[in-house]
Amino acid sequence: xxxxxxxxxxxxxxxxxxxxxxxxxxxxxxxxxxxxxxxxxxxxxxxxxxxxxxxxxxxxxxxxxxxxxxxxxxxxxxxxxxxxxxxxxxxxxxxxxxxxxxxxxxxxxxxxxxxxxxxxxxxxxxxxxxxxxxxxxxxxxxxxxxxxxxxxxxxxxxx
Amino acid sequence: xxxxxxxxxxxxxxxxxxxxxxxxxxxxxxxxxxxxxxxxxxxxxxxxxxxxxxxxxxxxxxxxxxxxxxxxxxxxxxxxxxxxxxxxxxxxxxxxxxxxxxxxxxxxxxxxxxxxxxxxxxxxxxxxxxxxxxxxxxxxxxx
Numbered sequence: 001x002x003x004x005x006x007x008x009x010x011x012x013x014x015x016x017x018x019x020x021x022x023x024x025x026x027x028x029x030x031x032x033x034x035x036x037x038x039x040x041x042x043x044x045x046x047x048x049x050x051x052x053x054x055x056x057x058x059x060x061x062x063x064x065x066x067x068x069x070x071x072x073x074x075x076x077x078x079x080x081x082x083x084x085x086x087x088x089x090x091x092x093x094x095x096x097x098x099x100x101x102x103x104x105x106x107x108x109x110x111x112x113x114x115x116x117x118x119x120x121x122x123x124x125x126x127x128x129x130x131x132x133x134x135x136x137x138x139x140x141x142x143x144x145x146x147x148x149x150x151x152x153x154x155x156x157x158x159x
Numbered sequence: 160x161x162x163x164x165x166x167x168x169x170x171x172x173x174x175x176x177x178x179x180x181x182x183x184x185x186x187x188x189x190x191x192x193x194x195x196x197x198x199x200x201x202x203x204x205x206x207x208x209x210x211x212x213x214x215x216x217x218x219x220x221x222x223x224x225x226x227x228x229x230x231x232x233x234x235x236x237x238x239x240x241x242x243x244x245x246x247x248x249x250x251x252x253x254x255x256x257x258x259x260x261x262x263x264x265x266x267x268x269x270x271x272x273x274x275x276x277x278x279x280x281x282x283x284x285x286x287x288x289x290x291x292x293x294x295x296x297x298x299x300x301x302x
Contacts (some may be wrong), residue, residue: 019267020176044252070172072179087172093217094266097246112217114169 007093008102008129011154013143016094017136019085025141038142039063042071044096048110050103052129052147056092060141063067063088069133089115095143099130110119120126161189162281163208167200167223168215169242171260177244177273184274184286197226204236211281216245216256224252227259240280244268 008025017025039060045053057067060077067075069085077084092115112152128144164181168174174193181191192207194200198221202207212230216223223243230236241261241281247253248265257263262276 016267019269067172070176072175083172086170088169090173093170094246096172097248097266101248102169106248106250113230114219 001133007042008099009132009145010134012095012098013134013141014130016098017066017134018142020070020094021077022069023065023136025063025136027132027134029133029140030138033140034133036061036138036140038122038140039086040088041091041121042115043118044089044092044115045113046096046100046110047113048100048104050100050147052145054092054096055118055124055128055142055144055146057118057124057142058088058090058097059139059141062136062141065075065094065137066091067100070104077099077135083116099145100103111126122125145147160210160223162210163189163192164199164211164213165194165203165207165209166213167194167218167226168193168213169218170215171195173215173244175203179268180273181213181277182279183270184283186277186281187233191257197223197229200226202229203228204209204239209239211277212239212241214243214261216243216247223285224256227256227261231259242273242276242280244273277278 017023034060038057039059040063043053043055063084064075064077067084070087071083075084093112096112102107115129126146126148127148130145132143134141136144166174166177168177178191181188187191195219214223214227227241230239242264243256243261243265244266246266246285253263262280264273264276
């Protein structure tokens, strides 16, 4: 996936990984991080002045580490998949909640949906508005932000 | 005084994380109750003795703002200390919440920030370095 470093997404993601999951991250990936296979994906839909979704995909080791650090407990991916997805969903939710005001302004009010699992985490919809890959301690996190562009006719009908 | 705390968040991981910070905060704790939405939270407030509420905003069934307004509308719970822990960034919504007499902790928070707000709201001054919280480090940090 092509990585387009976009500062609002980078700032929101890096801060969230560091503060919430206690994991430092870098937009400069090692060869191993860039090649690591994606294992988990979650998405958060949002509505407001902008409408769309933020997707977070991570390698297995990053998923495990995020959940362990947030819970303060050892995690086994095989038995604790629900907790892992819940932790990733919260990270995606926080990134989404922090990047949207940077795009739409501090007065904008958004409704964020509950995080959902991406059933095919290695498949990314084409042409996201924002995309970012972060190296996270030997693993990788991919973030994409997709906007829904309403057809002018449907906007008129809705109003 | 031991504080009975209610943590209201639809994420089980966030409830666990907030509870962990509470336990490490140095605040003397009684029971920590958990609820996954505002409706459950109101039920627990009615059934149990609660001294402090840690409240998320964006939740299914009943959101945090609705729960907060219900608490403030009842004489028994109008002054109940509430710390809102949320990703909410809209200036308008944050000001509306703060007008209801809450402390606001923005996600993502560092554990130290949440702890500082808990100590401020409860008025507890721990003098034991045992309660020092972990900082960002990376994989393998033991806490």
